[in-house]
Amino acid sequence: MTPANKIPVGVLISGRGSNLQTLLDASRAESFPAHIVLVIANVENAGGLARASAAGVPVHVITHKGKTRETFDAQLDAALREAGVELVCLAGFMRILSDGFTRAWEGKLLNIHPSLLPAYKGTRVHERVLEAGEKQSGASVHFVVPELDAGPVIAQAAVPVLATDTPETLAARVLEAEHRLYPTALRLVCEGRVTLQNGAAVTA
Ligand code: GRF
Secondary structure: OHHHHHEEEEEEEEEOOHHHHHHHHHHHHOOOEEEEEEEEEEEOOHHHHHHHHOOOOEEEOOOOOOOHHHHHHHHHHHHHHOOOOOEEOOOOOOOOOOOOHHHHHOOOOOEEEEOOOOOOOOOHHHHHHHHHOOEEEEEEEEEEEOOOOOOEEEEEEEEEOOOOOOHHHHHHHHHHHHHHHHHHHHHHHHHHOEEEOEEEEEEE
């Protein structure tokens, strides 16, 4: 697949960007149906910015500070559209997006979350999984809808929870699963094999 045939993807980050890295790595393969054309961080020192630059991908820093959510989201939207982005991946992006933004990108906005959704939405996921004595956890990639972490699931990967786990060891195991899952899920959406229809993720 030539770059011209691939779907142009924008990635939004706030931190270290290890999931961004797996998307950058996957998109280098000729057969991968997406290429990353823009990375946006809302935090100036997000570690993922260096990963994007090293891969030759343009980066923007758009701070959320001192702006309304609507203004911030309008700036994100403008930058994504100017870069020709057709699909957006949230990868450790720590801002809640406005209803207007999520509706504008409906079916074209993906997020990765470190739990087996719909269980354990929100923050402190691994702590809560351990507190509850779960035997299994995992990662989910889902379409983003206005309600936080509530969008239809595109793909999931499960990992065991060990009796000796701490939040850190469990997070590391889940993160490995995330790194395998996100490129797989992005491929499914780019190839039209999973679409958002009437609020559900539908497999072709
Ligand atoms: C990941 O655990 C992801 O599931 C969550 O934030 C973390 C981001 O990690 N949404 P990284 O920045 O991709 O390394």
